[in-house]
Amino acid sequence: MTPNLNLWLIPTLPLAGAAINGFFGKKSSRGAVSAVGLFFSGAAFAWALSVALRFSSLELPYQEYLAHWIRSGNFTVDFAFYLDQLSLVMLLVVTGVGFLIHIYSVGYMWDDPSYYRFFTYLNLFMFFMLTLVLANNYLLMFIGWEGVGLASYLLIGFWFTKDSAASAGKKAFIVNRIGDFGFLIGLFLVIQHFHSLNFSAVFEQVRPIAPETAGAGLLTAIGILLMVGACGKSAQIPLYVWLPDAMEGPTPVSALIHAATMVTAGVYMVSRSHLIFERAPLALTVVAIIGTLTALFAATIGVTQTDIKKVLAYSTVSQLGYMFMACGVGAFSAGIFHLMTHAFFKGLLFLGAGSVIHAVGGEQDMRNMGGLKTYIPITFSVMLIATAAIAGIPPLAGFWSKDEILWKAYEANPVYWVIGAITAFITSFYMFRLLFMTFWGDYKGINVDDHGHAHAAHGHSEHGHGEPHESPMVMLAPLMILAFLSLVGGLVGIHNAFQHFLDPVFGSEFPKAVTEGAGNTEWLLMGISVLFSIAGLVLAYTLYVAKPYLPQKIADSLGRFYSAVLNKYYVDELYAKIFVKPLVNGSTAVLWQGVDRRVIDDTVNNAADGARHVSDEVRHMQSGNLRSYAGWIAAGAAVVLAYMIWRGVAR
Amino acid sequence: MVPLSYYLLLSGILFACGVTGFLIKRNIITIFMSIELMLNGVNLSFVAFAAHWHVLAGQVFVFFVMVVAAAEAAVGLAIIIAVYRTRETLNVDQVNLLKL
Numbered sequence: 001m002t003p004n005l006n007l008w009l010i011p012t013l014p015l016a017g018a019a020i021n022g023f024f025g026k027k028s029s030r031g032a033v034s035a036v037g038l039f040f041s042g043a044a045f046a047w048a049l050s051v052a053l054r055f056s057s058l059e060l061p062y063q064e065y066l067a068h069w070i071r072s073g074n075f076t077v078d079f080a081f082y083l084d085q086l087s088l089v090m091l092l093v094v095t096g097v098g099f100l101i102h103i104y105s106v107g108y109m110w111d112d113p114s115y116y117r118f119f120t121y122l123n124l125f126m127f128f129m130l131t132l133v134l135a136n137n138y139l140l141m142f143i144g145w146e147g148v149g150l151a152s153y154l155l156i157g158f159w160f161t162k163d164s165a166a167s168a169g170k171k172a173f174i175v176n177r178i179g180d181f182g183f184l185i186g187l188f189l190v191i192q193h194f195h196s197l198n199f200s201a202v203f204e205q206v207r208p209i210a211p212e213t214a215g216a217g218l219l220t221a222i223g224i225l226l227m228v229g230a231c232g233k234s235a236q237i238p239l240y241v242w243l244p245d246a247m248e249g250p251t252p253v254s255a256l257i258h259a260a261t262m263v264t265a266g267v268y269m270v271s272r273s274h275l276i277f278e279r280a281p282l283a284l285t286v287v288a289i290i291g292t293l294t295a296l297f298a299a300t301i302g303v304t305q306t307d308i309k310k311v312l313a314y315s316t317v318s319q320l321g322y323m324f325m326a327c328g329v330g331a332f333s334a335g336i337f338h339l340m341t342h343a344f345f346k347g348l349l350f351l352g353a354g355s356v357i358h359a360v361g362g363e364q365d366m367r368n369m370g371g372l373k374t375y376i377p378i379t380f381s382v383m384l385i386a387t388a389a390i391a392g393i394p395p396l397a398g399f400w401s402k403d404e405i406l407w408k409a410y411e412a413n414p415v416y417w418v419i420g421a422i423t424a425f426i427t428s429f430y431m432f433r434l435l436f437m438t439f440w441g442d443y444k445g446i447n448v449d450d451h452g453h454a455h456a457a458h459g460h461s462e463h464g465h466g467e468p469h470e471s472p473m474v475m476l477a478p479l480m481i482l483a484f485l486s487l488v489g490g491l492v493g494i495h496n497a498f499q500h501f502l503d504p505v506f507g508s509e510f511p512k513a514v515t516e517g518a519g520n521t522e523w524l525l526m527g528i529s530v531l532f533s534i535a536g537l538v539l540a541y542t543l544y545v546a547k548p549y550l551p552q553k554i555a556d557s558l559g560r561f562y563s564a565v566l567n568k569y570y571v572d573e574l575y576a577k578i579f580v581k582p583l584v585n586g587s588t589a590v591l592w593q594g595v596d597r598r599v600i601d602d603t604v605n606n607a608a609d610g611a612r613h614v615s616d617e618v619r620h621m622q623s624g625n626l627r628s629y630a631g632w633i634a635a636g637a638a639v640v641l642a643y644m645i646w647r648g649v650a651r
Numbered sequence: 652m653v654p655l656s657y658y659l660l661l662s663g664i665l666f667a668c669g670v671t672g673f674l675i676k677r678n679i680i681t682i683f684m685s686i687e688l689m690l691n692g693v694n695l696s697f698v699a700f701a702a703h704w705h706v707l708a709g710q711v712f713v714f715f716v717m718v719v720a721a722a723e724a725a726v727g728l729a730i731i732i733a734v735y736r737t738r739e740t741l742n743v744d745q746v747n748l749l750k751l
Contacts, residue, residue, distance in 0.1 A: 624747075624749075626743070627673070627674055627743070630670075630673055630674055631674050634670050634674065
């Protein structure tokens with residue numbers, strides 16, 4: 001007996017919040033706006049929790065039909081929801097972390113003149129994200145997928161009067177379009193061959209297909225196209241370029257959308273389609289390679305960045321790479337595990353960074369921070385926890401999930417493991433670098449003011465004069481909760497409990513032979529990766545606390561290579577040269593000057609001109625002179641008569 | 652017996668005279684008379700056909716036309732007198748207040 005869960009409430013509640021704040025927020029007080037925003041996101045979280053409590057009594061996967069949408073022949077798409085272990089995890093992460101970030105935003109955005117707009121967008125984002133997670137077919141998922149893209153665009157460009165924010169929003173939107181193109185083509189292939197977009201119906205037909213080991217076939221094509229979509233949304237090579245720019249948005253947005261939830265949608269989508277990927281080894285390899293390369297590539301860029309949010313952005317790209325690496329080696333549950341712990345510690349890191357930025361009055365450059373641990377001790381301690389978690393120091397959350405991924409990667413191919421472990425070392429290094437630059441040493445922000453330079457971009461808030469100050473409680477409480485989750489969140493992975501929880505979804509249809517002595521190897525690898533993490537910590541300490549003159553020396557000795565990394569390997573410039581410029585020039589020459597002006601404009605203008613010229617001639621008939629009218633009538637009558645006579649004679 | 656075509660030819664000549672007069676004359680009284688000429692040209696063809704086909708409808712039509720012509724003459728002459736009193740001219744080219 002399956003009770004009715006009313007799953008539709010979960011996405012609809014935030015939508016109601018967005019509607020209320022959107023329509024009435026402008027006239028309401030800040031208190032009312034926050035109450036609406038918090039109530040509806042909190043209610044969604046509460047409902048998700050109540051679903052989780054009743055979860056064990058459900059027959060899974062639980063499906064809920066809301067309304068029909070498209071019926072065309074025997075092809076149907078419905079508004080219907082789908083709940084299994086995977087969507088439950090996503091549901092709790094999205095609503096839980098989302099609710100915490102809503103609370104945080106009350107404090108962070110309080111002084112912003114467009115306060116209500118922020119909460120409207122934030123609730124709208126929650127609606128689309130929950131639709132994405134709960135959809136029971138690819139098309140409804142795609143609605144959510146596009147919707148979160150829209151919300152992301154709106155929130156990146158939230159301070160749209162700033163040019164850089166507006167163009168960052170556009171960049172995110174356009175780059176995502178490229179990914180969505182692949183996603184859509186993949187869906188068309190699915191429709192063509194399986195005549196449905198419904199998860200259960202598609203997977204039912206995929207299940208009996210044998211793996212395409214011999215070469216690339218239909219499933220490989222679908223898998224790679226879906227991966228193209230995931231690359232766009234989850235910021236993987238080659239479509240990652242939008243995510244670092246997305247840091248133009250307010251920091252809570254970076255935490256919620258560009259770290260904890262939206263960017264993980266690609267991982268969710270790939271995991272959801274795991275039946276397709278498992279039967280397409282080539283597509284899986286593509287996923288693994290993209291993930292591994294992205295992890296390493298983004299991590300190296302993170303080392304050189306000095307903007308605190310940019311470091312975290314590249315770190316996010318890198319961690320998403322880990323998740324795809326896990327998916328690519330077939331360890332989907334490890335990927336989802338890392339997705340969850342990453343949501344905790346990366347959300348916390350961003351919120352902590354927001355708290356730091358708040359403390360120093362809008363400054364984001366870490367070189368102008370330093371010594372903050374005495375000014376803002378609570379923020380410091382939660383940042384310390386989060387940094388240790390992402391660096392993979394046991395027993396914090398990141399350690400468990402990252403170790404799981406590395407172990408699975410090793411089983412698949414040691415090369416992945418080597419790159420993953422190096423990335424773990426780099427991750428640990430740049431994260432502790434961030435921590436040391438921000439919190440150790442002397443506070444440098446005041447010096448900047450003393451020298452009479454303009455205080456760097458104040459962002460939205462007007463404080464930041466005088467000493468750095470701790471954030472209000474409404475911002476600190478979510479930080480503490482997330483810190484707690486970062487501390488213990490990994491413990492669900494002990495004895496593979498989390499993996500077993502997800503087993504009904506991912507199954508083990510193709511069990512891998514258990515290697516002899518695997519236990520020992522696993523312990524050894526774990527030891528190595530912990531050593532790597534600590535090495536990163538030690539190196540960062542040496543360079544940024546003990547001998548702060550060294551980094552510049554190293555940078556100088558690296559010369560060209562360093563400046564390439566500092567400039568993000570010139571990828572943006574490369575894309576501008578290869579794709580953007582030809583497109584812009586081509587559009588200008590052909591589409592604008594050629595098609596638009598020569599063809600479309602000229603057709604319209606010439607038609608109008610022609611009509612005017614003809615009328616100009618013909619208007620002389622209407623002279624207003626009565627006798628000329630009579631003359632025309634007589635002439636006309638004469639013509640008609642002549643014609644009739646001629647006809648008569650001819651016959 | 653005079654053939655039908657003679658009547659029709661005469662009717663056409665009368666009508667054409669009326670049209671020509673209407674088009675080339677400036678005096679409004681003359682124009683008025685030209686209209687009467689056209690009407691009578693039409694009347695002639697009506698009665699000619701009526702006699703030829705032995706149908707009375709044509710002759711009845713002529714009475715209608717004459718009634719209309721009489722009414723028109725009454726109203727038209729009244730208008731002409733009114734125009735002459737205000738504008739002191741019978742030249743239609745000078746009665747052009749409504750023209751741009």
